[in-house]
Amino acid sequence: MSTTEAATTDAGRPADRLDTPLTEAAAKVAELAAAGALAAEEERRLSPPVAAGLVEAGFARHMVSPRWGGSADAPGAIRDLTGALVAVGRGCMSAAWCAGVLTAVGRMCSHLPEEGQAEIWGDGPDVPLAGSLAPTGTVRQVSGGWRVDGVWHIASGVDHAEWTMVGGLVPGPEGPPALRHFVLPRSDYTVLDTWRNVGLRGTGSNSLRVDDVFVPDHRSLEHRSVLTGDHGPAAPRTHRVPLKLINGLFFVAPGIGAAAEALEGWTRWTVDRREITGARTVSRPGVRLALASSAANLDAARLLVERAAGEADEAPLGPELTLRATRDYSTAVDLLLDAVTGLLRMSGSRGQAESSPVQRAWRDLHCMAGHGALQPDVNADGWAKHALGED
Structure with missing residues (x-):
């Protein structure tokens, strides 16, 4: 069992995903995405089989109204999505990112007038x-x-x-x-x-x-209708939540998967590494500290995002819930950046090779951190003003 798996399963939680229809399908497409990850980087896009696999797994339909055959009213839909994005992120963060976009845009299109929804989904919900x-x-x-x-x-x-x-x-x-x-x-x-x-x-x-x-x-x-959510009594929970309550997890959850895979790969590689002196690399206190810190940061990021997802599924909706979630998404990003930066620093020049999963996760996570929904100053300021009674 890996370090990250041990850290999470001891707490009674699955390391990467929940056992749900979407995450089960996502685990399968994750294998396909992992096999094509380097080719996707070279081609600067997903291969058609991977792109089609994301749709077939259920991401496109996940937040589409059941009227069109979608899964928007499935119990625990937001937690399920989070676990699925983490699973695909372990194979290829770019694929998981596209899966999040498929889901997010589907939710936004669910705010179209009925005629527009029918034009998109009249023949079925699995539309990229x-x-x-x-x-x-x-x-x-x-x-x-x-x-x-x-x-x-x-x-x-x-x-x-x-x-x-x-x-x-x-x-x-x-x-x-x-x-x-x-x-x-x-x-x-x-x-x-x-x-x-x-x-x-x-x-x-x-x-x-x-x-x-x-x-x-x-x-x-x-855009205002997407921000505030659909307040109709018959609307699925995934359509009623404000956009900002869940927007960050579309992008952070793939990063959790990428960081988890980088940590496991780095650990396996480091077990067999040797210093110039011939001593085992794992004997260095700094290397063991990097491993422990990275695993702890990853677990902390995961806990923040899982809490936000669970509350988005079930907690009473209100401004404080949304502001705390956006604050936590940004904090999770910082934790993930620290996790992979520590690993890369302890990888030496060999860890910077294009074949290293650590450097790819490091690059991908830093690009994720630049997303507008994850900016730390804006998200922290919004929550702090509310906490201080200034909003």
Whole structure:
């Protein structure tokens, strides 16, 4: 049994996943993703079999309404998703990242008018989706909908998507511009080969160009509705929770998997390492300290994220719950960065080779940390103002 497995199973929790239909399927696609991880880095996108495997595993349908055959009302859906993303992250963090995007955009599209949802899921819920939400293009309102034009960047998994969501600023009800989202079929945009990143290389987060396309009203929604959640009494819990309560876990959970795999790989490798003097590397106190610190940081990050996921499934919804979750997602990121940085430092030049899983996890996790949903100053400030009664 590995160090990380022992640390978690002793506490009565599974090391990587819960035994659920999604996580069982995710464990299988994780093996496929692991086998193709280096190729995904070289190609800068997932292979078609891996991309299709994520959809077949159930990520695309996981937060789609049961009306269309989705799993949004499954008990413990958010915990299940977290375990599944961790499982895939162990095989390939880029694949897990794309799995999180599949799920997140599916949840956002569930806020479309019914006609828009039917257009996407009328033939079934297993539809690959992508999204580029920053309002980098231009939109203007016309009769019956919107004209959308411009270039949108960083749309993870866009090469394999059938529909992609883009964001645009429109006049707000009270004056300031408001963010709105528009969903386009693959025929309405061109994918641009732009993804050249230091980490998360396999996500295929390319740009897309839209040339003055008409988007009907039923394929557009206000960002505000996604932020606040669907308050309808018949809405599944996964649609009623505020976006910020769960947004961070789409990206942190893959990082937990990547860090866990790096720790196990480093441990196996280090057991057989020798110093220049011929002494065993594991005899160095600094190496044992790095191992213990990394394992503890990983477990702490996992506990924070698992608590947030469990509360998102069951706890009474309110501002404090959301603010604490976003605070904890950022804290978990810091813990994961410390975990892999300590391992890389104790790996020497051999640990920096492209074949080393530690350096790939180190790169991927640092890129994850830059995501807007995980910024420590913003998330800490929001929680602190609430705790101090200043909000």
